[in-house]
Amino acid sequence: MSLLRSVDKNIGAIVKKGRDDLIITENAYRESKKMIASWEEGIRKLQDRWRREGLTQEEIDSLTLAHSHLTMKIQAEIQEYEAIKRGEFDMTCNFENIGQQLVRFRIWKGLSQSELAERLGVTPQQVSKDERNGYARASSEKIRQVLEALGIEVTIQPAWQTASGEK
């Protein structure tokens, strides 16, 4: 079953990719779509082979279950990226997830990491690094600068004010 091993290896690469490179750039987005397409092609070939070897549909399904789950997971990430680009995401955040939100705001505003870096006067590598670790340990001044560079004005208010107006 060297084909299955080869598919497993590909899956390993995708899982690793999923961990290292979240889909937060156009490149990662295009690469992920290509990878899913080629991987689905590989699975189809594998299933044909298993069918020729006489495996039942149930056996084939159980063998490809983990792979299907992974495909769905990556497709969900692709769809999420597309939704963010359309501005279809919850824009509310707090001091715990403001870093992740800054990444979404950039994608939504249609700016690449390099374009944001230019506006901030830092290297694209710096923005890439900041985004990959969710702007961990960023100063509030830095967050303010990124929001300004993205042309986004935010308001911060006690949670109950946004909910019910009560203390």
Add this chain to the structure above:
Amino acid sequence: MSLLRSVDKNIGAIVKKGRDDLIITENAYRESKKMIASWEEGIRKLQDRWRREGLTQEEIDSLTLAHSHLTMKIQAEIQEYEAIKRGEFDMTCNFENIGQQLVRFRIWKGLSQSELAERLGVTPQQVSKDERNGYARASSEKIRQVLEALGIEVTIQPAWQTASGEK
């Protein structure tokens, strides 16, 4: 006019105090109230003396105008502190004034700088220093910790969402 010089010296001390120690602690609040009271006493004595020396009310008013302005300024600060304690202030903020807002939140929650320091596991001196410089260069993680210690949950959202719901 040595009494006027003495009053001027007192005013100098108050102005300096106003710059160094904003009214953000119970101590500063009580000290400011005491200072205003004793200073008003001084001004009354000065005015009596001027009257005995034959100055007109207009002359006396013009001599004490600057002093009156200063008294009013400090009284306004005292009233602001009292309003914050009652929770009567705009709780909305942004990444430019979040630092000042953290000070107001603490006063409103009725915590002293020492009590906040204890909850944060830092020295009262650290909190005092942070508050005096408006939490400049504080990390978003630090801001999150202070908010948590104060028991305040905030939401951050694009400004237009709080205003009109439009992008």
